Amino acid sequence: MKTPGAVLLWSALVVVAAESGHTNLQDEAPGPAQTQQSCQPDIYTVLREMTALITEQTVELRHTKTQMEAMETRLRASEKTVEEQRVELRLTKTQMEKQIAELKKDNGDSKVAFSASFAVSVNKHIGPFNTATTLIFNHVFINIGSAYDPNTGIFTAPVRGVYQFRYHIFAGGTHGAGANLLKNGQHVVAAYNHIASHDINTSQGVSLQLEKGDTVCLRLGQGAWVSAYTGHYTTFSGQLLFLM
Template identity: 45%
Template structure:
């Protein structure tokens, strides 16, 4: 910026001196350039440029502040997303399958997901969610068996749900030793009705490679 001002000053001086020389050649008189006027003009120009530079710096500072604020919000959002991913992964692992050993007790009820599939004709049972969806209207038979180890403070139980409603329960409660229970029911289902096993909050169920706890269902006939 300063170099530009100096060049401008030199150009102005050159023009003035050139004009003075031409004037002398024609009239025989000498033109003395007003160097003070030129310097004042240059000083004014430089002052204006300094003001513009300050405004530019102020605008850049404001833009940098907004950028830092945006980066902070983005970082906070990314941290929240990662935290939610961890929580979701933990919840999915908790809900997605019955591991060997006890499942439960939990603070909230969960859908039991049976991972050992013996047959799933028509893929009406979803091994990821643990939900059976009726493919046709008809009468279906469902049976379920549960097993657990007795504990005075936690009972072993599982509930058959239809479209979110309690239908039947298998329940066992003993202070020690192996305990088991079973139940079954025939249900008229419409297309799209869902059936699943539900573990209540504060309850548990046990399973291992011997497959003590099972859930099954099949169509008796269409209607």
């Protein structure tokens, strides 16, 4: 009966014999002492080779693991970069949409023009009054931008810019005729013609730099009058020249 040690030794001899090309161990096997002495170095060699191979594979596995971890880190960094770029693109898109909306609004606000007269069915005069009175031109020829209010006679600047205003006054000569142009309630320019034996005319024009919300209107002076004829001889007009 063979002991476990003998079995292990016999297995090792089989491996060594197979590698060396020997197939008949019964015929060629030397005595036990000689076999033990000749096989032990070969077994140790195999073990050393296997140990070296395992060590090499372990090193390769560690290197592969390190590479995979590095790739995973780069992948996470790439995903983070892509997400950051997506966020940046969304912000850029939002900013562009906002700018486009503002440009559209500015473009719409930059179209400002009005021209108006008096709405009457028969010829008459407005005035004279004992106090200065704002003229309300309620017959509107054009009011692009709706900056002029025909219910109050007041123009309100929708945007900051340079505006041009013109007005023409026509009246009979029994009283003086004219009107003052006011900015935010303050006098700017005036147009006036004295009493005469015939119909009288006067006109005025001015360009003003206005801030958004500034107001402009015409005010009939004390003791003066203007015609409100069906022919619309008296008019008040204004327009935005350019933005500031």
